[in-house]
Amino acid sequence: MTAMQLKFHIEGGNFTKAGFASSEVKKYLRKINISNETIKRIVIAMYEAEVNVVAHAYEGEILVNIDSKKVDISVIDKGPGIEDIELAMKEGFSTASQKVREMGFGAGMGLSNIKRNANEFIIKSQPGEGTSLNIIVYLNNVN
Amino acid sequence: MNVKDIASLINAKVVSGQNGLDKEVTGAYTSDLLSNVMANIEENQIWITLQTHKNIIAIASLKDIAAIILVQDLLPSEECAEQSNIEGIPILSTSLNAYQISGKLFEILKNNA
Ligand SMILES: Nc1ncnc2c1ncn2[C@@H]1O[C@H](COP(=O)(O)OP(=O)(O)OP(=O)(O)O)[C@@H](O)[C@H]1O
Ligand SMILES: [Mg+2]
Numbered sequence: 184m185t186a187m188q189l190k191f192h193i194e195g196g197n198f199t200k201a202g203f204a205s206s207e208v209k210k211y212l213r214k215i216n217i218s219n220e221t222i223k224r225i226v227i228a229m230y231e232a233e234v235n236v237v238a239h240a241y242e243g244e245i246l247v248n249i250d251s252k253k254v255d256i257s258v259i260d261k262g263p264g265i266e267d268i269e270l271a272m273k274e275g276f277s278t279a280s281q282k283v284r285e286m287g288f289g290a291g292m293g294l295s296n297i298k299r300n301a302n303e304f305i306i307k308s309q310p311g312e313g314t315s316l317n318i319i320v321y322l323n324n325v326n
Numbered sequence: 327m328n329v330k331d332i333a334s335l336i337n338a339k340v341v342s343g344q345n346g347l348d349k350e351v352t353g354a355y356t357s358d359l360l361s362n363v364m365a366n367i368e369e370n371q372i373w374i375t376l377q378t379h380k381n382i383i384a385i386a387s388l389k390d391i392a393a394i395i396l397v398q399d400l401l402p403s404e405e406c407a408e409q410s411n412i413e414g415i416p417i418l419s420t421s422l423n424a425y426q427i428s429g430k431l432f433e434i435l436k437n438n439a
Contacts, residue, residue, distance in 0.1 A: 198379070198380075198381060199380055199405065201381055201384060202381065202384030202385070202387075202388060203384075205384075205388055206384065206387060206388060209388060223369075223389075226388050226389075227364055227365065230364060230384075230385075230388055231361060231364065234360075234361075286360075286377065286379055286381065287358050287359055287360040287375075287377045287381075288360055288361070290359040290360070290361050290362055292359070292361035292362060292365060293361045296361055296364060296365050299365075
């Protein structure tokens with residue numbers, strides 16, 4: 184398989200487009216015959232990262248690099264950043280606004296969903312500047 | 327059992343996504359928290375919720391969900407119904423609440439999956 188890169192721009196606050204990038208990646212992974220189990224994990228992790236940019240940041244870029252061994256997803260946003268990453272990673276912790284919670288976001292489960300479904304997960308943040316995530320899912324020897 | 331069979335058994339109104347009514351259903355999952363659904367629903371299940379905005383179709387599509395049932399006579403937003411038609415993911419509406427419809431579907435589907 185030849186290496187492939189997919190790139191997306193994500194607008195903060197625009198919930199009507201949330202999930203578009205994840206859906207494009209899913210379609211591509213289907214096309215190149217990645218196993219269903221692996222696609223499911225990638226889709227969950229990427230969707231949560233994408234929605235976090237929409238819900239919590241101003242704008243972001245998602246870069247997806249796919250080769251024969253792994254899917255490597257970088258999500259880099261400009262936004263308020265995260266003061267305490269350990270706290271943000273805790274299931275149930277959320278700073279989502281009331282409006283966002285009413286839509287059913289803001290359970291504080293997104294980051295743990297990412298961690299659970301990734302083989303490698305790195306999150307870094309500069310408060311006042313932005314947040315970056317690197318999510319890697321292996322394509323063979325899953326789990 | 328497909329979505330259409332279930333819609334008639336529970337007497338629900340098919341609001342949109344008619345082109346997906348022949349999809350087979352293996353079970354159901356009830357939750358209004360989107361990342362809880364993202365983590366736990368399985369493909370070919372029905373999602374029972376009170377959320378009516380367009381993002382429910384994005385999740386349904388990403389997770390290969392068979393259909394969505396809106397409780398307590400709720401209806402999808404216009405954008406949501408439109409997207410449901412595009413993706414062929416049916417949205418049904420029932421007068422029952424989440425507890426009642428979950429119980430009913432459990433009885434219908436318990437020997438199915
Ligand atoms: N890209 C981001 N920029 C700024 N803050 C973030 C970002 N991603 C996560 N956070 C912070 O971490 C918290 C936890 O994120 P997580 O995705 O686990 O839950 P949530 O987005 O609040 O709710 P859910 O994902 O369940 O809908 C957020 O509420 C927010 O405070
Ligand atoms: Mg989140």
